[in-house]
Amino acid sequence: MxxxxxxxxxxxxxxxxxxxxxxxxxxxxxxxxxxxxxxxxxxxxxxxxxxxxxxxxxxxxxxxxxxxxxxxxxxxxxxxxxxxxxxxxxxxxxxxxxxxxxxxxxxxxxxxxxxxxxxxxSNSIDVVKYKDLEVYMKKGIIRKDEQEIILTKNEMIIFNYLLTHQNKIVTRDELMTDLWNNDEYINDNALSVNISRLRSKLKEVGYENIIETRKKVGYILS
Amino acid sequence: MKFRYFLKDKIYFFITFFIVYLILLLTFFAFRIDFSLIIMTSFLFFFFAIFVLLFEYFKKKSFYTNLLFNIEALDKAYLVLETIEKPNFYDGELLYQALYEINKSMNEFTKNLEYQLDDFKDYIEMWIHEVKVPISSLVLMAHNHKDKFDYKTLEQLKRIEDYVEQVLYYARCENAEKDYLIRKVSLNKVISNIALKNKNDLLENKVDFKVQNVSYQVFTDSKWLEFILNQIVNNSIKYRKKENSSIQISASEDSKKVTLTILDNGIGIPSFDLPKVFQKSFTGYNGRVMTKSTGMGLFIAKNLCEKLGHRIEILSEEGKYTKVNIIFSKNRFYDPVK
The missing domain is CATH 3.40.50.2300 (Response regulator)
Incomplete structure (x- = not known):
């Protein structure tokens, strides 16, 4: 791009x-x-x-x-x-x-x-490709072949943000700002919980450890 | 105008009159004038005196009663000259002329002050727009060079920003005619902006921020409403409980109004301070003991609410909670526009 x-x-x-x-x-x-x-x-x-x-x-x-x-x-x-x-x-x-x-x-x-x-x-489309996954933003669904996983609104916001900043470090504050900007007023702990849930859901479709933690800086989606 | 006092004022007239009358009577007696002539002369003499007095009294009475009544009736007493006719007796004319001159010089004086005040307000507004430029630069610099600035810098910058904003709205709420615009505003959007603005403060102080049921539309100026809410949320953060503090924002609607409620579980306001919180420069017990407070935030908030036609009320129990309601009345006048 x-x-x-x-x-x-x-x-x-x-x-x-x-x-x-x-x-x-x-x-x-x-x-x-x-x-x-x-x-x-x-x-x-x-x-x-x-x-x-x-x-x-x-x-x-x-x-x-x-x-x-x-x-x-x-x-x-x-x-x-x-x-x-x-x-x-x-x-x-x-x-x-x-x-x-x-x-x-x-x-x-x-x-x-x-x-x-x-x-x-740019009239962005609703479906975004990530590796062999299809990400349906508005529906909150990630699809791999026939397999579907459903993300909560928070998880989708986080995943979407990581996706649009792929291969770049994303700070917790950036994620937090995006969540609050979407009227999800969650706290620090809740962010950690959401990220670990997102990780385990991605693990279900075979992508383990694609969200890495960079200590004291933030996260990166590879 | 009372007749008694009018007569009292004419005392010199009576004294002269009676002396002259006495001399006249004595002269008449001395010359042994016929008794009927004395009576007739006396009658004419008294008739003349009473006529002159009454004539003058009624002429003045109509003018002064009118003047005093109008002064009482007008809410701006200095406009009274516009409501009365120019009197047709000499001392009245003098008074009228004097009032006219006094009024004119006063008008010039207040006009001058008004110009000065306007100039000052314009300057303040301009200054605020100017000072925001270096503040913006600092915010950007702090963000771009995280190695040199830490979180505390941003916190202090936000405080400066809030104080600057307060001055701006203070200047605005005093002469609000020119810069507000009532539109249909979604409460959701306003609250979202407030949340983002205070995000770091809320997270840093571990305040649980909850928003429920706020998808209502109200008629207001969104910038002003944002300022008002920001004052309230800032207070809630400032006067929070040490642990498990929370702020809940919710709204409800009935046929006549939409009520927006900001409820916190903070230290509350002592009941003896509660009636005074909207007063200018009132800091109260909390303001003095807990933090330095200017006592302007709620005063300005209340003022802006009044200008916008909203009602603001505050309920609290010391040590338990503080609850602020902002009430937006609905007006059927707007229905066709919707």
Whole structure:
């Protein structure tokens, strides 16, 4: 799978830089917009998969940029702003933003929002393949040939997250954030229990030890 | 305007009148004027005095009674000049003129203050948006360089963020006209945001966070509601029990309202403090003993609730629980929109 390009449009260089670090570490290709004067042309030339757009940028504000961009392109846009009010949010969405997140944001939540928007825009399918398993996200089922195992909602959220970050270390905090983001407010112990149940269910279909524990860091799905 | 006091005010008139009348009588007697002429002159003399007095009294009475009555009736007494007619006697005109000038200078003064206050509020709002930029940078840096920053940094950053947010909403709740937007909001979504925001605090302090039955839609401003709930949840975390602490959020609905309930099993609020928790700068026994508290959180929350038309109530038993209800009334006016 090719790396997805994310364009950061943000005039504060520290944030812009840290944001691009964050995205690069999370498996995206981050680009920072350098030239705000001809923003639209630049964007179209780069043609990113997603844009993180700050409202307060030089030359024209983010909302106007978004309006102009929407006349030419449907690239998903997440508005990032320090203005925390409903009117701005509604306005941005009406100009065609796909999501709206306010500063200061929790980096894990930002990443979740990004992957949600990307997933929506790519019309992701319900079935995902993992080795010789078929994973049915919405039904909460993993199928191997004729054999079916049923996962609980929590187990599915965890497995899905590990799957989309395959071969990368996933921290407990990331898993926890994803669970809480899906309204499953579980605690530390419950997370451990869910992971061990998930492991034993995967063992039933012949995949033992595919979820490894990295001590003090997190988990990795091989 | 009382006639008695009016007469009292005219005392110099009576004294002069009686002296003049006395001199006149003496003169009449001295010249042995005919008795009937004396009576007739006296009658005219008194008639003239009474007529002048009554005429003046009624003219003034109508103006002053009107003025005083309107001052009493208006909730903004300084607008009284707009409600009365300009009087047609000299001292009334002077009074009217004086009031007019006083009013004008006061108006200018308050207008000035209003401008200053607006400027200050605008500045505060702008400043908050600006200060959020370095806070965001710090959060990102802490996240990207976990080797240099530890969990405690993030915890302190969140505290800064919460305090900054509090200032923003304080500025907003005082002049709320411009930035709220009532829309249909799903309680589920708001609670989910609050949970995520406080996730680390809740997990770190081993608070059991439960949410049940909150799939209701209410009319509110979601950002404001988030702030209000955040204050309440923060309090629940701050004043938790040492062990087995829990926070339960639930909601219920009847034909007239939706009630959102936040129940914790924390240290509770002493009954003598309970009626005062929504007062500005009230810290109470817990606030003084347990942690440093500004006493602004619930005050702002209550204020915002009032602006949005929600009711907020708090019930507690010391050492057992604290329960906060937020009541969203339903309005059939909105039904066609749904």
């Amino acid at each position: 090719r790396m997805q390009k994310i364009l950061i449009i943000e005039d504060d260089s520290v944030i812009s830089h840290e944001l691009s670090n964050l995205l690069n570490n999370s498996g995206y290709e981050a680009l920072e917009l350098q030239n705000f004067e001809n923003a639209i042309e630049e964007i179209l030339e780069i043609s990113p998969d997603l844009i993180l757009l700050d409202i307060n940028i030089p030359y024209m504000n983010g909302e106007i940029l978004l309006q102009n961009l929407r006349k030419k392109s449907n690239i998903p846009v997440i508005m990032v702003t320090s203005k925390n009010n409903e009117t701005d949010e509604v306005l941005s969405m009406s100009f065609g933003a796909d999501d709206y997140i306010t500063k200061p944001y929790n980096p894990n939540i930002l990443l979740l929002r990004i992957s949600a928007v990307l997933k929506r825009s």
